[in-house]
Amino acid sequence: MADLAASIKELTKTYKLQSEEVRALRGVTFDVPQGDYVAIMGPSGSGKSTLLNLLGCLDRPTSGSFFLGEDDVAKMDDDGLSTIRATRIGFVFQSYNLIPQLTVEENIEVPLYYQGRLDPSARQRCRELASMVGLGERLGHRPTQLSGGQQQRVAIARSLVNDPYFILADEATGNLDSVTTDEILQLFERLNNEGRTIIMVTHEDEVSAHAKRVIRLRDGLIQTDIQNTDRVTNLKKEAMAKIQDPAKPQMERKV
Amino acid sequence: MFGLRTWILGVKSLLLHPMRSLLTVLGIFIGVASVIWLLAIGEGIGKKAKEQIEGLGADNIIVRSRKPPDEGAGGFSAPKLFGLTRAECDTIESTIETIGSVLRIRELPYKFSYAGNPDVKPIDGRLVGCTEGYAEVTRLEMSGVGRFLKDDIDVNVNVCVLAGELSAYLFPFEDPIGKQIYLPESQDYFRVIGVLKPKNATAAIGGSLDAQDFSRDVYIHIKTMEQRFGDTVIKRGSGSFSAQEFQLSQATLRVKDVRDVPRTANVIKATLFSKEGEPRQDISVIVPYELLEQAATTKFMFMVFMGLIAAISLLVGGIGIMNIMLATVTERTREIGIRRAIGAKRKDIIQQFLIETIALSVVGGATGILGGLLCPAAVDATRFVMEQFAPKILDSLPEIVRETDAVIVPLSIPLAFCISVMVGVIFGIYPAMRAAQMDPIEALRHE
Numbered sequence: 001m002a003d004l005a006a007s008i009k010e011l012t013k014t015y016k017l018q019s020e021e022v023r024a025l026r027g028v029t030f031d032v033p034q035g036d037y038v039a040i041m042g043p044s045g046s047g048k049s050t051l052l053n054l055l056g057c058l059d060r061p062t063s064g065s066f067f068l069g070e071d072d073v074a075k076m077d078d079d080g081l082s083t084i085r086a087t088r089i090g091f092v093f094q095s096y097n098l099i100p101q102l103t104v105e106e107n108i109e110v111p112l113y114y115q116g117r118l119d120p121s122a123r124q125r126c127r128e129l130a131s132m133v134g135l136g137e138r139l140g141h142r143p144t145q146l147s148g149g150q151q152q153r154v155a156i157a158r159s160l161v162n163d164p165y166f167i168l169a170d171e172a173t174g175n176l177d178s179v180t181t182d183e184i185l186q187l188f189e190r191l192n193n194e195g196r197t198i199i200m201v202t203h204e205d206e207v208s209a210h211a212k213r214v215i216r217l218r219d220g221l222i223q224t225d226i227q228n229t230d231r232v233t234n235l236k237k238e239a240m241a242k243i244q245d246p247a248k249p250q251m252e253r254k255v
Numbered sequence: 256m257f258g259l260r261t262w263i264l265g266v267k268s269l270l271l272h273p274m275r276s277l278l279t280v281l282g283i284f285i286g287v288a289s290v291i292w293l294l295a296i297g298e299g300i301g302k303k304a305k306e307q308i309e310g311l312g313a314d315n316i317i318v319r320s321r322k323p324p325d326e327g328a329g330g331f332s333a334p335k336l337f338g339l340t341r342a343e344c345d346t347i348e349s350t351i352e353t354i355g356s357v358l359r360i361r362e363l364p365y366k367f368s369y370a371g372n373p374d375v376k377p378i379d380g381r382l383v384g385c386t387e388g389y390a391e392v393t394r395l396e397m398s399g400v401g402r403f404l405k406d407d408i409d410v411n412v413n414v415c416v417l418a419g420e421l422s423a424y425l426f427p428f429e430d431p432i433g434k435q436i437y438l439p440e441s442q443d444y445f446r447v448i449g450v451l452k453p454k455n456a457t458a459a460i461g462g463s464l465d466a467q468d469f470s471r472d473v474y475i476h477i478k479t480m481e482q483r484f485g486d487t488v489i490k491r492g493s494g495s496f497s498a499q500e501f502q503l504s505q506a507t508l509r510v511k512d513v514r515d516v517p518r519t520a521n522v523i524k525a526t527l528f529s530k531e532g533e534p535r536q537d538i539s540v541i542v543p544y545e546l547l548e549q550a551a552t553t554k555f556m557f558m559v560f561m562g563l564i565a566a567i568s569l570l571v572g573g574i575g576i577m578n579i580m581l582a583t584v585t586e587r588t589r590e591i592g593i594r595r596a597i598g599a600k601r602k603d604i605i606q607q608f609l610i611e612t613i614a615l616s617v618v619g620g621a622t623g624i625l626g627g628l629l630c631p632a633a634v635d636a637t638r639f640v641m642e643q644f645a646p647k648i649l650d651s652l653p654e655i656v657r658e659t660d661a662v663i664v665p666l667s668i669p670l671a672f673c674i675s676v677m678v679g680v681i682f683g684i685y686p687a688m689r690a691a692q693m694d695p696i697e698a699l700r701h702e
């Protein structure tokens with residue numbers, strides 16, 4: 001179990017409304033090994049976000065178990081979940097979700113702050129992360145002064161700051177144009193190559209094509225769970241770029 | 256973990272809406288400043304009242320005669336003796352051990368003029384029969400040479416001491432010492448042996464003692480008065496005639512130890528009043544010591560009342576804070592969701608919003624204290640402006656309003672500060688809890 005980032009069994013989630021119950025997840029089982037790169041797909045309302053919220057410890061399942069390392073998250077209280085989120089999970093959201101009144105640097109530091117680990121070396125690391133995502137020069141800027149792609153890169157840097165078990169990305173590229181999407185996906189791939197586990201929800205086949213594994217949900221159940229043999233990687237793209245017309249790089253970037 | 260960073264963050268968030276924060280702070284500013292102001296004014300009034308009563312002497316007991324309401328339906332019935340008698344006074348002096356000295360006073364309304372200057376019209380004044388101790392008890396001071404009615408003066412010789420103001424009226428150009436003043440009603444002459452410094456009137460206290468105006472007094476020895484004027488006073492007005500008989504207007508009894516005052520007062524009342532303890536119509540016993548205690552109670556009530564008003568304004572300020580914070584929490588729902596998602600516990604969120612309310616109220620409190628400290632200066636300035644531009648209005652105000660100075664109660668400063676912090680906590684806790692109770696997923700979805 002040691003090499004599993006997460007392990008879920010028979011996970012269900014039922015939302016109770018006044019008149020009816022919505023069974024958003026109806027028994028989902030899968031393991032995520034460390035270093036995996038998973039894309040979760042499926043039609044709207046199939047339970048993708050619900051699943052991601054459970055994986056992100058933002059919510060508790062109605063039944064089933066969810067192990068993060070040795071801990072059964074399904075049994076934790078609110079403070080316990082907060083601690084897990086602060087220490088082991090990195091979130092990247094569709095709408096970036098940076099805190100507007102904080103600078104780039106401060107935004108990256110927030111998770112450490114809530115763990116009380118914000119010492120000088122940690123701050124140094126935050127700056128390094130900012131440089132890694134290409135924003136080393138923009139540390140003092142506020143989110144409103146950045147483009148969408150830049151904001152998303154700040155969010156990625158923030159998600160990495162606590163050295164998480166995995167990064168959860170819900171439609172992380174949904175608001176971005178194709179060029180920027182590509183940049184973000186390259187960043188993900190680099191992180192994955194460095195050993196990070198990434199789980200992302202997406203609608204787009206172009207995006208999921210980058211993942212090592214694609215899980216398709218339908219009506220709260222796993223429809224398919226397949227390894228992506230025909231994976232698009234940066235290396236491949238570079239190779240393709242050489243074959244095709246080098247004068248039209250825009251075309252290739254759309255994959 | 257109320258770290259510096261949390262505070263900086265709180266202040267930053269507040270500065271995102273400077274106008275809003277400013278107005279909220281203003282609410283607390285007014286509340287805290289009014290706490291200090293109202294307490295300072297209350298304290299000033301209390302102090303003034305205390306000074307006035309202390310002017311009577313806390314170790315004194317004053318027994319005063321007063322004319323009982325007329326019983327006979329007009330007519331010329333023989334005057335009936337009323338008030339404190341010399342015999343009663345002697346009994347009190349000789350039997351009550353706690354009494355140190357007794358000062359006997361008799362006051363008669365008279366007209367005075369100066370025989371040597373016919374231009375000076377006779378003026379209404381008060382002929383006061385007393386002894387040397389009177390000057391000390393009523394805090395009269397001699398001006399220049401001359402001495403008050405020394406015990407060794409010959410009571411068979413008509414000598415007097417003049418109040419400063421009266422002396423200035425009768426002798427505008429001359430040195431009064433050695434001159435004779437004339438009492439046209441009884442055709443008596445008195446030689447002036449001394450003049451007093453002018454003295455302000457003492458105020459009436461709790462309605463039980465008339466305001467004393469010393470400015471038109473002529474002091475003579477009480478023995479002289481007894482011999483010259485007797486106990487019956489006949490007043491001839493235009494076509495009317497009245498007679499009163501009384502021996503003493505007042506006896507001021509000095510108690511040796513101030514702690515014995517209440518006990519002594521009871522014994523005096525028991526001696527003077529009937530066995531049933533019913534107060535006599537023609538005598539009132541005034542105990543400044545008791546008045547002091549009463550004044551302290553009154554002051555306390557006053558302060559509580561003032562405090563209440565201040566508390567209400569603080570309450571309003573607090574509600575202002577709460578209102579703003581509830582709006583802020585709603586506005587920042589998404590931020591709360593983000594923070595929760597990336598690891599903030601409920602208590603972190605509570606702390607964050609609580610710090611903002613505390614910061615608001617502490618700034619309000621600190622500026623409010625500064626504003627409060629301006630109170631005495633503001634009172635002085637107001638009085639000055641009134642003196643310059645509306646002296647009539649100022650004069651028409653009661654003395655206690657005219658002359659009271661605001662006295663900052665030192666305790667009110669830490670008190671006001673603590674209250675403002677408390678207001679921040681109390682009115683901040685609900686919005687903060689609301690923020691913390693939000694479901695992170697819902698909060699993240701919030702637009």
Ligand SMILES: Nc1ncnc2c1ncn2[C@@H]1O[C@H](COP(=O)(O)OP(=O)(O)OP(=O)(O)O)[C@@H](O)[C@H]1O
Nearest residue numbers: 015016022023024043044045046047048049050051
């Ligand atoms: N808080 C909630 N209360 C009630 N029902 C909910 C709640 N959240 C989600 N659902 C329901 O659960 C089901 C799954 O929703 P979910 O958001 O997981 O879908 P999704 O796959 O992410 O869809 P999309 O692609 O549109 O984002 C839907 O039918 C939705 O209406």
Ligand SMILES: [Mg+2]
Nearest residue numbers: 048049050170
């Ligand atoms: Mg969704």
